[in-house]
Amino acid sequence: MLEQAFVGTRKYYGLLAGLGFLIALGALGYYQQLTTGLGITGMGRDVSWGFYIAQFTYLVGVAASAVMVVLPLYLHNYKAFARIAILGEFLAVAAVTMCLLFIVADLGRPDRLFNIIKYPTPGSVLFWDMVVLNGYLILNIVIGWNVLEAERNDTKYKPWVKYLIYVSIPWAVSIHTVTAFLYAGLPGRGFWLTAVMAPRFLASAFAAGPSLLILLCLLVRAFTKFDPGREQIQTLAKVVTYAILVNIFLFFCEIFTVFYSQIPEHMMHFKYLFVGLEGKGQLVPFMWFSMVGMIVAALAMVVPKVRENENTLAWACGLIILTTYIDKGLGLISAGFIPNPLEHITEYWPTGLEAMITLGIWATGFFILTVLYKIAVSIKEEVRA
Amino acid sequence: MGINRREFLRLAGLSTLLGLGGKTAFELLAPGQLEAQQYVPEPGAFKAKRWAMVVDMRKLDEKTAHKCINACHLTHNVPDIANPVNPAAAVSPEEQVRFRIKWLWKEDFHNAFPGDEHDNLQEKLHHMKFLVLCNHCDNPPCVRVCPTKATFRRPDGMVMMDMHRCIGCRYCMAACPFGARSFNWRDPRPYIKEVNLNYPTREIGVVEKCTFCDERLSKGQMPACVEASGGALIFGDLGDPKSKVRDQLRTYFTLRRKAHLGTYPQVYYIV
Amino acid sequence: MDHNGNYKNEFGWFADKPKVPKKLFNFKAVFIGVVIFVVLVTSPLWKNLGQIIPGPDPQLNTAAIMKLPEKDRTCVESKEYMRANHMLLLGEWRDEVVRDANRDYVNSKGKKYLASLSNNCMECHSNKSQFCDQCHNYVAVVPNCWGCHWEKEKEKKQVAQSEAK
Numbered sequence: 001m002l003e004q005a006f007v008g009t010r011k012y013y014g015l016l017a018g019l020g021f022l023i024a025l026g027a028l029g030y031y032q033q034l035t036t037g038l039g040i041t042g043m044g045r046d047v048s049w050g051f052y053i054a055q056f057t058y059l060v061g062v063a064a065s066a067v068m069v070v071l072p073l074y075l076h077n078y079k080a081f082a083r084i085a086i087l088g089e090f091l092a093v094a095a096v097t098m099c100l101l102f103i104v105a106d107l108g109r110p111d112r113l114f115n116i117i118k119y120p121t122p123g124s125v126l127f128w129d130m131v132v133l134n135g136y137l138i139l140n141i142v143i144g145w146n147v148l149e150a151e152r153n154d155t156k157y158k159p160w161v162k163y164l165i166y167v168s169i170p171w172a173v174s175i176h177t178v179t180a181f182l183y184a185g186l187p188g189r190g191f192w193l194t195a196v197m198a199p200r201f202l203a204s205a206f207a208a209g210p211s212l213l214i215l216l217c218l219l220v221r222a223f224t225k226f227d228p229g230r231e232q233i234q235t236l237a238k239v240v241t242y243a244i245l246v247n248i249f250l251f252f253c254e255i256f257t258v259f260y261s262q263i264p265e266h267m268m269h270f271k272y273l274f275v276g277l278e279g280k281g282q283l284v285p286f287m288w289f290s291m292v293g294m295i296v297a298a299l300a301m302v303v304p305k306v307r308e309n310e311n312t313l314a315w316a317c318g319l320i321i322l323t324t325y326i327d328k329g330l331g332l333i334s335a336g337f338i339p340n341p342l343e344h345i346t347e348y349w350p351t352g353l354e355a356m357i358t359l360g361i362w363a364t365g366f367f368i369l370t371v372l373y374k375i376a377v378s379i380k381e382e383v384r385a
Numbered sequence: 386m387g388i389n390r391r392e393f394l395r396l397a398g399l400s401t402l403l404g405l406g407g408k409t410a411f412e413l414l415a416p417g418q419l420e421a422q423q424y425v426p427e428p429g430a431f432k433a434k435r436w437a438m439v440v441d442m443r444k445l446d447e448k449t450a451h452k453c454i455n456a457c458h459l460t461h462n463v464p465d466i467a468n469p470v471n472p473a474a475a476v477s478p479e480e481q482v483r484f485r486i487k488w489l490w491k492e493d494f495h496n497a498f499p500g501d502e503h504d505n506l507q508e509k510l511h512h513m514k515f516l517v518l519c520n521h522c523d524n525p526p527c528v529r530v531c532p533t534k535a536t537f538r539r540p541d542g543m544v545m546m547d548m549h550r551c552i553g554c555r556y557c558m559a560a561c562p563f564g565a566r567s568f569n570w571r572d573p574r575p576y577i578k579e580v581n582l583n584y585p586t587r588e589i590g591v592v593e594k595c596t597f598c599d600e601r602l603s604k605g606q607m608p609a610c611v612e613a614s615g616g617a618l619i620f621g622d623l624g625d626p627k628s629k630v631r632d633q634l635r636t637y638f639t640l641r642r643k644a645h646l647g648t649y650p651q652v653y654y655i656v
Numbered sequence: 657m658d659h660n661g662n663y664k665n666e667f668g669w670f671a672d673k674p675k676v677p678k679k680l681f682n683f684k685a686v687f688i689g690v691v692i693f694v695v696l697v698t699s700p701l702w703k704n705l706g707q708i709i710p711g712p713d714p715q716l717n718t719a720a721i722m723k724l725p726e727k728d729r730t731c732v733e734s735k736e737y738m739r740a741n742h743m744l745l746l747g748e749w750r751d752e753v754v755r756d757a758n759r760d761y762v763n764s765k766g767k768k769y770l771a772s773l774s775n776n777c778m779e780c781h782s783n784k785s786q787f788c789d790q791c792h793n794y795v796a797v798v799p800n801c802w803g804c805h806w807e808k809e810k811e812k813k814q815v816a817q818s819e820a821k
Contacts, residue, residue: 037589038553039570044483048558048568108553108568108590115533115552126532126556187526187646188562264500341562341643342496346482422733424748424758424771539757547754548804582811583775588803603759 001149004378005371012374019367026360029353030105038108041354046346047337049106051354054333055361056102058208058325060179061201063095063136065209067172068239074165080235084228086151086380087220088213089144090372092172096137098365105357125181132175139168144372152379176201188341191269194257200250201328206243208324210236211317218314220373226380230310237313241301244320248298251291269335272345277338280345283331290326293319429605434624435523435542436597437651438608439633440516444617450491450516456613457489460598462586464576474575486567488595489518489610498642510656516610516618519544519565519595520642520650527557527566536592542623542651543597553590562643563650566594623651712791720780731780732761732769743799746773774805782809 033040043050069088072078104110121127143164150157180198183189214236217228258266271277273287297319306312334348350358426432457463466484469475476484491514495502498515521544528538535550536557558566569587577586584600587593597620598608606612611620621630630653633639639653721729731738733745749771752758761771770776781787784807792799 037569037571039480039484042483044480044570045485045487045558045564045567046483048555103554106554108555108592109551109588112533112550112552115535115550119533119550121532121534124530124532124556126530126554130532182556183559186530186560187648188643189559336559340564341499342492342564343499344496422764423762424752424756425760425762425768426757427759427770430757430759537755541757545754549750549754580806580811582806582808585774585804585806588800599757603757 001145001152001375001379004375008374012370015370016367019363019370022363023360023367026357026363029356029360032353033105033357034110038106040351042349042351044346044348046340046344047334047348049333049337050348051329051350051358052102052106054329055358056099056106057179057201057333058329059095059099059102059365060133060176061205061324061328062209062212063092063099064172064176064202064205065213066092066140067169068206068210068236068243069213070165070172071169072235074162075169078235080229080231083380084213084217084232086144086148086376087216087228087373089140089147090376091209091213091216091369092140093137093144093372094365094369096133096140096175097368098361099133100137101361101364102358105361125178125185129175129178129182132171132178136168136171136175139164139171143168144376148376148379151383154383173202176205183336189336190263190265191336193266194254196250196254200247200254203243203247203250204324204328207240207247208321208328210240210243211320214240214317215314215321216373218310220377224377224381226377226384233310233313234308237301237307237317240317240320241298241307244294244298244301244324247324248295268339268343272338273331273335277345280338280347282347282349283335286326287331290323290331294323294327297323427603427605430603431605431607433541433622435622435651436521436602437542437621437623437630437653438518438521438597438611439619439630439639439653439655441617441619441633441655442513442515443655445516445614447491447514449614449617450514452613452615453516453610453618454489454491456609457595459579460581460584460601460609461488461596462573462577462581462584463488464573464586465578466576468578469576470578471575484570486569486573486593487565488567488593489516491515492517498640501640513656515654517563517565517642518610518652519597520563520648520652521595521597523649523651524647526560526562526648530556530560532556539599543599544594545596545599546593548585548587548591548593551591553592555592557592562646562648566592568592709794712794714787714790715783716781716787718780718782718787720782732763732767746777746801749773773801774808778808784809 029040041050041052066088069081069085073081073085104113107113116127116130143161146157146161150161177198180201183192184194184197186192214233217233217236221227255270258270268277272281273283275281276284297316300306300312300316301320306316338347339345458465463486466476466486467481494506494510494513494515497517502510521542523542525536525538525544527536528544531537532554533550533552535547535552536544537547538544553568555568558568569589569591572589573586580586598606598610601608608618608620611618619629619633621628623630623634625631633655634653637655639655641650641653644650716729733741738745749761752761753771759771761769763769778784788799
């Protein structure tokens, strides 16, 4: 099957070359970071996690959302999704790879990366995150590959694959739960200290991930002879609709608890995000755009006419991806550190180099995604030909 | 099958030995192991069941506080990012804040004890500079989250850093409710004007913090800040009812930072 | 436009298929690849072919060692043991000192030493570039001790130089 990755049109190679260029730029930036230290980022002693960890968190959600295709197909026997399950699984592979790369990019001493395995510490959530992320990556590669190969050979996949698929369903939930637990169990960080962190992570993930998948399906249809199918896209759209509504609901649950209890340690971070503190509030416009945009998109998705028209659907999905990205990828991590536990306010904004490295990792993910989708789509075309 | 009875017994015996003896068997077989070698604490090392510190703010004026900080930072080669050895290494004021390394430092009352201030505080509290440091908590969240046990709690209560093992994930910095941990965002050496050749520096990419001067205690010396404080900092063993720290805690009302979080800080403040 | 799976688009760019070779194995390409690989991997051998590179010759004649009476001029363990295992021993020292507060090492003969690279080993072996670096360079290993632990000799020289100015 791999041979399909090496034969393509000039546009295919052009896309890969473009991504390769961005990867090279990112690698250059990373070399700079390796030699002079993480000081090249905008992080500091007060905001000690930044853009990298935020991307990681967002992408764990994208990866986990593959379950929204896998679960209806294998547990409810919703046959329509057989057509696009591979797209979901390969998206998960690319997303988890990016997650792992972002973690490595964030480490001060990547040369000692394997200390996590050399001195395993089950008491640390980060140890479990390493376990579930790597496990999920392997599961999706093995499952996706086997199912696709079976489809190509016009046979049924081997029986043991079925068990792996069953394992992969709760596993998908676990990766985002464990990631939420990274933040939700820290005594001094009022912003993150909430039991709805994991549910909210899952809700926003199941909105953002399938939104991205819808856009990818539309792209695949526009640029290849393989059509993921209208029904499939419509079912995904319904998943997105419910998930984004739950996400907004959980956000207001959080707002209620924080502002009705009036506990300052919890309130001050929300105040920083939405009105600013002591004149510092560079995220304020972003957060308002994110929340208003998310609500607008959710309401739009509820209207059948908007959802059923693939043009408006694409716009709504794009808006959901953007607004959840601002919420999770920009606000969530830095606001946990602002104000710091001593109530000093130091703001954070990623530097150019940091953005370049980040872009390089995204490009790596899309490089993998392009190659995997190329393989999947070529085989789908071949089977249908 | 090419295996006779004798060979089978030999193999069986060997595998039992490896199985039962496990580690010992491997060590016997491993070359270069010496039998009699062992490790012991230095003679005269201070020992305790539970180290703790009392900061007596009545005796701690700003000058003394500076003396303590200087003593600590000189002893441990803590870089001063604002004062590079070579002016070429100077960084912007904004970067000085971001890159700063703190083992022992000063905070105002409302930063050291957020939530405990009110509008009509005793006048002197507005001017007091509280010395803050790692609290060497009894239930340290930094230790709980560390994925490599690079930070760990010693039986005598000291929360230690193993700079050789730290991978620089900074999870401990997110977990610490006291901001007591600093990360090496860049090479610290260009920012250490006066060096103590008997104590190492750190490298790029690891986290560091106060260690209650474990290297001094093991030589039978009090922590550097305690020695420089002229009695304003009291250090000792909470497990010993006759110790000076126990006496202070018995006699005076003391505060701990963010006690409600359940980390059980072991630095106490007399105001 | 039929959306139910039979959509066709002639502008497809994943789609317009060049011939897919049945096998990936192309003898000529693989052979050239293997040759390039072998040459690259063995390039250090070719580069150093015919050159005589002198072996390391660490010296034990530092002032601190020469000051000692002849019979006390021994390391914490035998020369053979140290030559083979000094890195393991230092790793053990590191863990014992940092993690268990055991700062003294009792050697196989029962003699006690301070378990410290900078404050004990390097007091005698103060000739780091001669004693440590020479061998490490020869076998191409880069121990990262010196990122944190001071090279005292070098630092003292620098201080002396700056004071002389």
